[in-house]
Amino acid sequence: MVFRTIATSAALLVGLAVVGAVAGPQWDPQPVTEHVVPATTDTTIGGVDPESVGTVGDHDVRAETVTIDLDGTVVDGLLRRPLHEDGSVLPDRPGVVFVHGAGTGHAAQAFSDTATDLASAGVVTLVPDKRLDTYSLRDRDYEAMARDYEHSVELLRGVEGVDPARVGAYGESEGAWIVPVLQVDDPSIAFTVLTSAPVVAPREQAAYAADNYLRNTGVPDQVFRAIPRAVGMQFPGGGFGYADFDVSPWLAAQTAPVLVVYGTADASMPVEQGAQLILTDTAAGPGDAPVTVRYYAGADHGIRVRDDSPVGGTVRYPLHPDFVRDLAAWVQGQPGTADAVPQVAGATPEQLFLAAPVPQPRWWGSGDVVVAAVLGGAGLVVLALGAWVAVVLVRRVSRRHAGPRPTFAPGVGRALVALGVGSVTTTAALAVYLLLVARLAFDYQRNDVIVQGGWVAVRLLGVLTVVAAAVLLQRVADVRSSRRSSGSVRVARGGAPALVALCCVVAGSVSLLFTLAYWGVYQLGL
Numbered sequence: 001m002v003f004r005t006i007a008t009s010a011a012l013l014v015g016l017a018v019v020g021a022v023a024g025p026q027w028d029p030q031p032v033t034e035h036v037v038p039a040t041t042d043t044t045i046g047g048v049d050p051e052s053v054g055t056v057g058d059h060d061v062r063a064e065t066v067t068i069d070l071d072g073t074v075v076d077g078l079l080r081r082p083l084h085e086d087g088s089v090l091p092d093r094p095g096v097v098f099v100h101g102a103g104t105g106h107a108a109q110a111f112s113d114t115a116t117d118l119a120s121a122g123v124v125t126l127v128p129d130k131r132l133d134t135y136s137l138r139d140r141d142y143e144a145m146a147r148d149y150e151h152s153v154e155l156l157r158g159v160e161g162v163d164p165a166r167v168g169a170y171g172e173s174e175g176a177w178i179v180p181v182l183q184v185d186d187p188s189i190a191f192t193v194l195t196s197a198p199v200v201a202p203r204e205q206a207a208y209a210a211d212n213y214l215r216n217t218g219v220p221d222q223v224f225r226a227i228p229r230a231v232g233m234q235f236p237g238g239g240f241g242y243a244d245f246d247v248s249p250w251l252a253a254q255t256a257p258v259l260v261v262y263g264t265a266d267a268s269m270p271v272e273q274g275a276q277l278i279l280t281d282t283a284a285g286p287g288d289a290p291v292t293v294r295y296y297a298g299a300d301h302g303i304r305v306r307d308d309s310p311v312g313g314t315v316r317y318p319l320h321p322d323f324v325r326d327l328a329a330w331v332q333g334q335p336g337t338a339d340a341v342p343q344v345a346g347a348t349p350e351q352l353f354l355a356a357p358v359p360q361p362r363w364w365g366s367g368d369v370v371v372a373a374v375l376g377g378a379g380l381v382v383l384a385l386g387a388w389v390a391v392v393l394v395r396r397v398s399r400r401h402a403g404p405r406p407t408f409a410p411g412v413g414r415a416l417v418a419l420g421v422g423s424v425t426t427t428a429a430l431a432v433y434l435l436l437v438a439r440l441a442f443d444y445q446r447n448d449v450i451v452q453g454g455w456v457a458v459r460l461l462g463v464l465t466v467v468a469a470a471v472l473l474q475r476v477a478d479v480r481s482s483r484r485s486s487g488s489v490r491v492a493r494g495g496a497p498a499l500v501a502l503c504c505v506v507a508g509s510v511s512l513l514f515t516l517a518y519w520g521v522y523q524l525g526l
Contacts, residue, residue: 008470013463017524020517025228025359029211032351036272036293039342043294043322045329047340053332054122056324059083059090061119065107068128068155070148077128077152078107080119081161094166094190094331095124095156099149099182101173101196105130111172113319114327121328124162128152138239142247146181153186166190168256168331173198173269173301180250187255191334193327195261196301199251199274200355203243207231208355209268213441215352216267218448220455223437225520232358236367248281255287257338259330263299263320264347267444271295272351275344290339292330295346296320364518373515374427380508381420384501412479412502415472420505422465423512429458430521462521469509 059082066077082090096118098111107127115125131148134141149169157164168191171179176197183189198205210227235243260278262271275293282289298305299320307316330337364370433454440447516522 004474005467005470008473009463009467012466012470013522014524016466016513016517016522019514020225020520020522023363023514023518024225024361025232027211027224027227027359029208029353030356032272032354034276035351036275036295036344036349038293038295038345038348040345041297041347043296043326043346045292045326045333045337045340046342047336048329048333049336053329054082056117056121056328059120059122060085060087061116062087062089063116066126066155068151070131070151073131073133075129075131076107077126077155078115079156079159080115080125080127081159082119082122082124089161090122091161092163093122093124093161094168094334095126095159095162096193096331097149097152097156097167097169098125098127099169099171099175099178100130101171101175103130104132111170114170114324117319117324118328118331121324121332123328123331124156124159126152126156126159138235138237140242142177142242142245143181146178146185149178149182150186153182153189166334168192170195172196174202177202177245177247180247180254183256184250184253189256191257191259191331191338192254193259193261193331194278195303196263196266196269197260197274197278198269199247199277200270201244201246201357203231203358204355205269206243207358208270208353210441211353212267214437216444216446217437217441217451218446219437219451222520222523223455225523226434228359229361229364229518232360233364233370234366234368236371248277251278251281252284253287254282254289256289257334258282258289258291259327260291260293261296261303261323261327262294262349263296263301263303263305264349265298265305266301268301270351270355271349273355275349291343292337292340293344293346294326295344295349296323297347299323370515370518373511377508377511377515378424378427380504381424381512384504384508385417385420387501411475412472415468415475416502416505418468419465419472419509422461422468423509423516426458426461426465426516426521427512429461430516430519433458459521462516465509465513466522469513472506 061080062083063078063080066079068075068077082093084090096115098115100110107129110130111125111127115127119125128149131145134144153167153169156162157167165188167189169179169182169189170193171177172195176194176199179192179194183192200208207227210231211224214223214227258278260275262269262275264271279291279293282291296303296305297320300317302317303320303323304317305320307318333340364373433450436450436454440450
C-alpha cells in the first residue's frame with residue numbers, strides 16, 4: 001500500500017511538473033553586454049555661464065495656488081516663483097511644468113523638495129494636480145494626458161516673471177512616457193527632463209522591475225517563472241491597453257534638449273538601457289535633440305538617498321545633494337548646456353539584465369481564464385464539501401427522512417476531504433506567500449524565513465495534496481475492482497448528494513492543482 005502510494009504520488013507530481021512546464025513561458029532574461037561608462041564621476045553641468053545661473057537657496061520662494069482649466073474639468077496647481085530681496089518677482093526666468101508619475105499626484109505633496117529647491121535657484125515651477133477622472137489602474141491614455149499637461153504649459157508661459165520661450169517639462173517615472181509626447185505636440189517647449197525614465201513599454205518595465213525586486217529579495221529560482229505568466233497575460237476583465245505603449249516614435253521626433261537622470265540604486269528602471277535607448281532614438285529622428293545623462297550614486301527611484309542620521313527616530317531620504325544643483329544649472333544654462341560635455345557623467349550604473357518583450361502565455365494567456373480556474377475550482381470544492389456536510393447533518397437529525405445518508409466507501413471520504421482541503425489551502429498559501437514576497441520586495445527588504453521557508457511550506461502543502469489525490473485514486477480503484485468481483489460495493493453511496501460531492505471536489509481540486517502547477521509549485525527542474 002505504501003509503495004503504491006509513493007509510486008502514484010510520484011507519477012502525479014511528474015505529470016503536474018510537465019503540465020506546469022508546457023502550459024506557459026519560462027523566464028530567461030538576457031544579460032546586459034554593452035554597459036554605460038560615464039566620462040567622469042563629477043555630475044557638474046558643463047557650459048554654464050556663472051553670471052546667468054543661480055544656485056539652490058539664492059532666492060526666497062513664493063508659493064501660490066492656481067487653477068488650471070482642462071478639457072472637461074478643472075484642477076489646482078502649485079506655482080512657485082523666485083523673489084528679489086525686496087519680495088518682487090524675478091523677471092524673465094525659465095519655467096518648468098512637472099508631470100506626475102504613477103499614483104494620485106496631489107500638487108501639495110508631489111515634487112515638493114525638487115520644485116521648491118529649483119525655484120530657490122531662480123526657476124519658476126508649476127506642479128499641477130494630476131487629473132484622476134480619466135486615470136485608473138485599468139485605463140490610461142498617455143497621449144490624452146499630454147494634452148492635459150499642455151494647459152499647464154500654456155498657463156506657465158503667461159505667468160509674471162516667466163520667459164515664455166524658456167518653458168520646459170519635467171517628467172518622472174510614468175511621466176517620462178508623457179513628456180516626449182507633450183514636446184512633439186508642442187515643439188515650442190524649450191527642453192525636457194526625463195527622471196527615472198522607463199523608456200521601454202510598461203509591460204516590459206513591469207517584468208524587469210519584478211525580476212530585480214525578486215532578486216533583491218532572494219526568492220528561490222522557481223518563483224521567477226511567475227513573471228512572464230503574470231505580466232505577459234491579458235489582464236482579467238480587459239483594459240490595460242497602455243501596457244504596450246511604445247514611446248520610441250515620440251523620442252525620435254524630439255526637437256528640444258533632453259536631460260536624462262537616474263539613481264544608481266533604482267531597482268525598478270533599466271538605468272543603463274533606458275539612457276542608451278533615449279540616446280539612440282533621439283539621434284534617429286530628424287530634429288535637433290541633444291541629450292545629457294547624469295547618474296547619481298546611491299540614489300533611488302526618486303533620486304533620494306538614505307540619511308543614516310535619523311531625526312526624531314525617523315530615517316530621512318533627502319534628494320541627492322547634487323541633483324537639483326545640476327538640474328538648475330542645466331535648465332538655466334540653456335541653450336549653452338544643451339550639448340555641453342561630458343554627455344554622460346556620474347556614478348557607474350549597473351544593470352544585470354535587459355528589459356525586453358515579455359513572452360506571452362499560451363494556454364492561460366487570458367487572465368479571465370486564470371481567475372476562473374481559481375475561483376471556480378475553489379468554489380466547487382467549498383460548496384461541494386459544505387453541501388455534503390449539510391445534507392449529512394440534516395438527514396441525521398430528521399426523523400421524517402427514511403432514506404440512507406450519503407457516504408462513501410471506506411477510505412474514500414477521508415481522502416476526498418484531504419484532497420479538497422489541501423488544494424484550497426495550498427492555493428491560499430501560495431497567494432499569501434506571493435503577497436508577502438511582494439511587500440518585502442517593494443520595501444527592499446529580505447526575510448529568509450518568509451522567502452525561503454514560505455516557499456518550502458507552500459510546496460510541502462502541494463505535495464501532501466498530491467499524496468491525498470494518490471490515496472483517493474487507489475481507494476477508488478480498489479472499490480471498482482471489488483465491485484467487479486462482488487457487485488455490492490460502490491464509491492459513493494446514499495444517492496445523488498454523495499456522487500455530486502465526489503465529482504465536484506475532484507473537478508475543483510484538479511483545476512486548483514493545474515493552477516498550482518502553472519505558477520510553479522510542482523517544478524522539478526523541467
